[in-house]
Amino acid sequence: MARKNVGLTGDYAVAEAMRQIDPDVVAVYPITPQTLIVEKFGEFVADGIVHTEFVPVESEHSALSACCGSVAAGARTMTCTSSQGLALMHEILYIAAGNRHPIVMIDVNRALSAPINIHGDHSDTMGSRDAGWIHLYCFNGQEAYDSTIIATRIAENSKVYLPVIVGLDAFNISHNTERIELLDDNEVKDFVGEFNPPYSLLDLKYPVSVGAYCLPDYYIEARKNLQETIQNAKKVIVEIHEEYNKKFGRNIPAIMETYKMEDAEYAILAMSSITGVAMLAADELRSKGIKVGVIRLRLFRPFPAEELYGAISNLKGLAVVERADAYGGASAPIFSELSGACANKKKMPLMANYIIGLGGRDVKIKDMTNIFENLMVNVDKGEIKDLRQYIGVKG
């Protein structure tokens, strides 16, 4: 077999990556718009193409619980979910990270209820952002495919041993068919290698208790240990991306992608598929001689504070454009993170927060040029009056 180019939806591309990784256990519950992954992977299991033990559980809470059990037993484990499913997993997310279970989860980013909505935004993973999982956000189907393979290596690295969420936008990525270059099955097999678990409940020579009770005398030490581990994981994440890019001729940024940022005065910072629209808007304004750029954040956890500051410190204005909001909060998640991370920096651009594309609302080039123009007007005045603005909202 060799590499081949095929037309696949983002979900099918992820299912193909899972087939090539051939995990020992997949415990999963279907939910729109992740269902295509489960269906396709279920076919692979039924056809005997993978050796995976497929656990069709009764809820997402059970799915992730089953994953924790199987990975504690020493099995390479994957799951996938979306929106309400991730919310139902919330309790177990913290357990998976605290017990250092290297589970890989594909989350198709979809809005949370209410009102009930099946379309794309980032409120699901943003709601679970502090659980201790590594978060990677994908630009397109190709990146979703590659990220699934990369995430397996990151999670299972002995310096990391942490669960990883790979986020891809609902429908924009999950259901749109695009040209995907699939690697050779053996290439993927060699790249991910054998899973070497931190411990195994089935290993009678080394008996362990996993998930033991911890009194106040050690809980804070355990949490500090988790914090340092996830912060130090950044180095490994970068190394594994570099290895992958070099081996397979890809160009996937580990932390972030910068677009026309070299001499930019104004920039949009965003995640996932909507950054493509921002890049087109930047092209349009560049043709008029306005110096604008785009930063696509790929690694949200651990939060790359220093790298982001390096990219924004010379700007006049920065628009943080987000497909999620923090209700009752001062600003949406990325804006809060970034302003917190830069709290003691002296040289900072003026920053404004724009909420866009909630519940799958189309994000148009005009929306992005409007954001740039609004930002420039405000920076000229020297003041951001409206810290948070909703874009394209009626009324």
Add this chain to the structure above:
Amino acid sequence: MNKDIKRIEIPCQEKLGWKDIPVGGSLVGGSNSTCLKTGTWRMQHPKVNKDKCTNCMTCWLFCPDMSIVVAKESEKYEMLGFDPAHCKGCGVCSKVCPVKAIEMILGADFENTEKPFLK
């Protein structure tokens, strides 16, 4: 199984720093709960009347904390008393004793027991 990762092999190792916490807070090996001196939780303490006691071992079987001290001589077992470092004073032994040889007395009785665990 990754042999390179950090583990606690010695029970009751004291004052671990956050860097020494084994991966995922896992506990390696058995009998780690002996490190936890639950005797300080006690509000009442058991007292055995050895004249009544038949050494039937019912209290040993039912004690939730392995706090019944037992000696073995050839094929015979003898109930000696209680482990003050771990006995929480729950009173289960007193309830299950078929000859009512164990009495629960109000007070922790730290004065009359060894108390290195109180430090």
